Amino acid sequence: MTFLVTGATGTVGRHVVAELLRLGQDVRALTRDPAKADLPAGVEVVGGDLADPATLTEAFAGVTGVHLINFAGDAYGALESGAELVRLAVASGVRRVTVLGGRDQGPLEDALGASGLEWTMLAPTEFMSNTRQWWAGSVRAEGVVREPFGGRRSAMVHEADIGAVAAALLVNGGRHGEEIVLTGPEAITTTAKVRLLAEAVGREIEYVELTEEQARARWAADGMPAELIEFLVEALGNTPEIGYTVTTAVEDVTGRPARTFAQWAAENAADFRPAA
Numbered sequence: 001m002t003f004l005v006t007g008a009t010g011t012v013g014r015h016v017v018a019e020l021l022r023l024g025q026d027v028r029a030l031t032r033d034p035a036k037a038d039l040p041a042g043v044e045v046v047g048g049d050l051a052d053p054a055t056l057t058e059a060f061a062g063v064t065g066v067h068l069i070n071f072a073g074d075a076y077g078a079l080e081s082g083a084e085l086v087r088l089a090v091a092s093g094v095r096r097v098t099v100l101g102g103r104d105q106g107p108l109e110d111a112l113g114a115s116g117l118e119w120t121m122l123a124p125t126e127f128m129s130n131t132r133q134w135w136a137g138s139v140r141a142e143g144v145v146r147e148p149f150g151g152r153r154s155a156m157v158h159e160a161d162i163g164a165v166a167a168a169l170l171v172n173g174g175r176h177g178e179e180i181v182l183t184g185p186e187a188i189t190t191t192a193k194v195r196l197l198a199e200a201v202g203r204e205i206e207y208v209e210l211t212e213e214q215a216r217a218r219w220a221a222d223g224m225p226a227e228l229i230e231f232l233v234e235a236l237g238n239t240p241e242i243g244y245t246v247t248t249a250v251e252d253v254t255g256r257p258a259r260t261f262a263q264w265a266a267e268n269a270a271d272f273r274p275a276a
């Protein structure tokens with residue numbers, strides 16, 4: 001069976017691809033720029049733009065299941081073409097769909113609900129990979145993490161577990177019509193995260209807790225849009241219960257315990273070490 005993975009060059013999509021390959025499936029990967037796509041051998045890479053469904057007929061042809069992102073474009077805007085995508089999926093004979101949930105829902109979710117397709121919404125909490133994005137530069141350069149809200153707890157999820165859940169549901173079915181919240185196996189504080197990372201990297205890492213005002217100023221100086229700053233202050237400073245409540249969904253679907261942050265840190269420690 002062939003599965004189409006959208007967002008295949010992204011943080012989560014790469015793992016959906018890897019896991020489908022591990023399960024012995026044929027994988028077709030969508031990207032806006034096939035020349036730049038760095039995907040494993042054996043993956044069929046196809047060009048297309050989710051914002052323009054007319055470009056996607058070839059990508060959807062003959063696939064059994066599709067992993068969808070629910071945004072289009074580098075600013076993560078809602079997928080306005082969602083209803084057309086669902087029509088294309090139905091017309092192409094697709095049976096199963098998984099959706100990587102994001103900040104906003106749009107026409108895609110409504111259209112899937114009314115489609116008769118077997119769909120599952122994946123609602124991951126914070127990705128463990130945010131740690132690389134936010135901390136790797138200052139840890140490599142100075143051995144320091146500067147962030148607000150040191151005591152906040154997060155049930156961060158390993159992105160490979162999101163990929164494993166998506167692949168398992170696409171191949172084996174199950175959880176149709178559900179939204180499932182994907183977390184790691186524990187809710188840990190920022191200070192605990194710094195400690196675990198330091199152990200994995202093999203180097204002391206100092207945690208400097210910023211005030212909210214200092215964090216706002218730093219993020220603005222980094223060029224972060226005002227809307228994203230507000231989102232982060234709210235998400236990190238006032239994390240909703242769902243963000244720190246551990247679920248068993250990863251293990252329920254994959255049959256394996258969710259990966260810990262210590263494991264993520266060990267796998268990715270090299271990204272936090274200064275170049276030799």
Ligand SMILES: NC(=O)c1ccc[n+]([C@@H]2O[C@H](COP(=O)([O-])OP(=O)(O)OC[C@H]3O[C@@H](n4cnc5c(N)ncnc54)[C@H](OP(=O)(O)O)[C@@H]3O)[C@@H](O)[C@H]2O)c1
Nearest residue numbers: 007008009010011012031032049050072073102103126127
């Ligand atoms: N970070 C977190 O903690 C967190 C937590 C929960 C949910 N999320 C959600 O996760 C999502 C981001 O996932 P990610 O981190 O895996 O993405 P990512 O690494 O930022 O990669 C973006 C992917 O989207 C593809 N893409 C973007 N616009 C496209 C378009 N118009 N047509 C086709 N493909 C397009 C890109 O493909 P090409 O560039 O190759 O075309 C790329 O593969 C967001 O919805 C976010 O809200 C994030």
